[in-house]
Amino acid sequence: MTQAELKGALEAIIYAADEPATLDQLANATGAEKDQVKAALDEIIVACAADERGVELRRVARGYKFSTKPQHHEVVRAFIKSLRPPVRLSMPALETLAVIAYKQPITLPEMQEIRGVNCSGVIQTLLDKRLVTTAGRKPVMGRPILYRTTKDFLVRFGLNDVDELPSLKEFEQIAREALGPEAGLELGMETDIEAAPEAAQEASAEGAEEEKDGRGDGSATAETAMDADPAEEEIVATAPVEEVAGGELQPAENEPDEKEARAEGNGSE
Secondary structure (H helix, E strand, O other), X not given: OOHHHXXXXXXXXXXXXXXXXXXXXXXXXXXXXXXXHHHHHHHHHHHHOOOOOOEEEEEEOOEEEEEEOHHHHHHHHHHHHHHOOOOOOOHHHHHHHHHHHHHOOEEHHHHHHHHOOXXXXXXXXXXXXXXXXXXXXXXXXOOOEEEEEOHHHHHHHOOOOHHHOOOHHHHHHHHHHHHOOOOOOOOOHHHHHHHOOHHHHHHHHHHHHHHHHHHHHOOOOHHHXXXXXXXXXXXXXXXXXXXXXXXXXXXXXXXXXXXXXXXXXHHHO
């Protein structure tokens, strides 16, 4: 396969792929060496950078994906809106997503400490949209579920990894471009997020001390410790499935924890 043929094949694969194609996937599909594939991708990136081209090849979520250029976003957005209603996140959902993105992994009590409101219903929405997922449990009293952002989050916001997250003000601007002009963050959240969930951590520490003291004098039992978060005891019996690009259904990530996360949200409501 010549270099020109390789570039053509790579463009076709990346265009047809539902998700960003990784270097390994492209090398396996074309039968070329990784160095050769990387050189061809670099040439495609340079070629797409020309002003007359409407798309560019970008590194997204540790892979490669074609996307429209920023100068054409308004025209493309107007066209897409004429085809179907835009999908937007509510203000509470966007604010909670920002908290998770900048403080991940983070628990529900820590989110609520930062935002000052109940986030259970919002978490359910973000799980359904596959923007966040569960990330195990925090080793503190009650063992609350941890949440983090997903690969779909990176793709939706055009990021290669979470290290590329912008400042909160820039995040608001990107969110409005990705999710619609009505999306946005409340001013003042920067202070709350930067302050981190110290209060939630202090509460957990105090709870651990109380549990230790209770065990020492016989006033606390294992049953009372388990009652610290009754919502987590409720399990959804039906295995959740998620719809991905292309209309296929697949099991949700981290199924056991996500079942309990959904139960946690429903129980808190």
